Amino acid sequence: MAMQIGVLGQGAWGRTLSGLFEQQGHRVQRWSRTHRTDPASLLRGQNLIICTVAMAGVPSLARQLAPVWPVGLPILSGTKGIDLEQQLTASQVWQQCLPSLRCVVLSGPNLATELEQGLPAASVLASSDAALAAELQRELSSDSFRLYTNSDPVGTELAGALKNVMAVAAGICDGLDLGTNAKASLLTRGLAEMGRLLVAMGGAPATLYGLAGLGDLLATANSSLSRNYRFGRLMAQGSSAAEARETLQATVEGPMTAKAAMVLARQHDLSLPICEQVVAFVEGLSTADQVLRILMERELGQEKR
Incomplete structure (x- = not known):
């Protein structure tokens, strides 16, 4: 059955999803800040709202739309990040403004350029509302875009956000020509680092090894199509x-995700050395060589998750 879908945000991910779902026969309306129109006009008559707005824009957009949000209208959140001020994921920001909002999180190894080319991909729909996730799985899956479900939206979002930090670190590693061994070691420890924060925030450990965790990390940290890797x-x-x-x-x-992760690490007494060094490097407090030395000279010990 064709759905009426409103897409908030027309960056690379928003444009890709809009085109993908139009090809499936759904009726799609788009909104972008560049349109200079009221986003509330997009809400009327929709079966689903998809938000792909960058994390920095989500809190203000959620506050703006909360008073006029139609009762029962669900949202599919495709934003990856952690709000620095509130230390909340995108779906948590939406549900803070709209406590009764039915929300599903979309995440996974989804490089927009490949999807636009019609190449196959898989992703995960995560929600505490199993019926809604299953409905969207049926309506939005296609031969080239396979959707799976889980019941761990927080873990799914945290994995999707933190892998961007590890992709920046992987880009640094490759930019220094450190080789495959070094990068494999970095990403293995990066996955463990992601897991520590994910579990501390109430996420399910199994999520880390699914499409939103390991799957997204492998795609983002190994492709020149990844903005974070290239950065x-x-x-x-x-x-x-x-x-x-x-x-x-x-x-x-x-x-920005690395900075938010460090705030959460202090709250939960966690060690996140890769996040810490990405922050130091981006803010000019350490050189690439210093980052490498600090990570490689950490105290020897048992390998732990």
Whole structure:
């Protein structure tokens, strides 16, 4: 059955999902800040709202739309990040403003360019509302875009956000030409680091090894299509953070996510050395070589998750 879908945000991910679901026969309406129109006009007559707005824009958008949100209208959140001020994921921000909102999280190894080319991909729909997740799985899956479900939205969002930090670190590693062994070690420890925060925040450990965790990490940390990976690589090759962003001409969530992760790490008494060093490097407090030395010179001990 064709759905009427409103898509908030027309960056690379928003444009890709809009086109993908139109090809499936759904009726899609779009909104972007560049349109300079009221986003509330997009809410009327929809069966589903999809939000792909960058994390920095979600809190203000949720506050703006909360008073006029139609009763029963669900949202599919495709934003990856952690709000620095509130230390909340995107779906948590929406549900803070709209406590009764039916919400599903979309995450996984989804490089927008490949999806636009019609290449196959899989993703996960995570929600505490199993019926809604199953309905969207039926309506939005296709031969080339396979959707699975889980009941761990917080873990799914945290995994999707934190992998961007590890992708920045992977870009730094490759920018320094450290080789495959070093990068494999970095990503293995990065996955363990993601798991520590995910579990502390109430996520399910199994989520870490699914599409939103390991799957998304493998795609994002190994592809030049990944903005976060390219950002880290550009910086390791001598660009400043501002210059790297100017080159990419796109939002890079990893650095801000790393800062938010460090706030959460202090609250939960966690060690997140890769997040810590990404923050130091991006803010100019450490050089790439210093970051490498600090990570490699950590105290020897047993390998732990």
